[in-house]
Amino acid sequence: SQTIHQWPATLVQPVGSPLSLECTVEGTSNPNLYWYRQAAGRGLQLLFYSVGIGQISSEVPQNLSASRPQDRQFILSSKKLLLSDSGFYLCAWSPQGDGYTFGSGTRLTVV
């Protein structure tokens, strides 16, 4: 069966520090992969999606970036975090053209 792993669960980082969040999927190949951010009490905002290795599409301009070095690995990064980067970050995968399965999320607090 397919599973998705996302870590860490919580993270507190100072302003200006770098960020690396990792997401891996098991039990499937060539999935669509997604990074979402959710502000408190709000819906999900799509940040990045990827349909294959090295293929990244960005939905909103920001100081975050994403990479997909392997088929089932998706990484969210930042060189210098801002206070506004705080939020709940969710990784998700979907088979080509179908619904999503979400990871458990990372709660990032930038202080």
Added chain:
Amino acid sequence: DAKTTQPPSMDCAEGRAANLPCNHSTISGNEYVYWYRQIHSQGPQYIIHGLKNNETNEMASLIITEDRKSSTLILPHATLRDTAVYYCIVRGTNYQLIWGAGTKLIIKP
């Protein structure tokens, strides 16, 4: 922008059916309606999806109007564990789902 509109909150008594409405008046002919729910501080959980016909699974039923401009998610016997934010979503381009703010459903004992 989200392609769906939902009431921000609803209450339902435990054991009763919870009916959550959603409007998607601009839905295209080949776009599916998806429902997810999110319990506090967890990732969203898939519930059900449909295109035209009504759908039912072990979690819920989805009723889509004939003109497809609205739908209703039905939880037949709500429990306290069904308290969550429920999202109604239509599929956008490139298999992206465009999320609104959802409905906060509170099940009361």
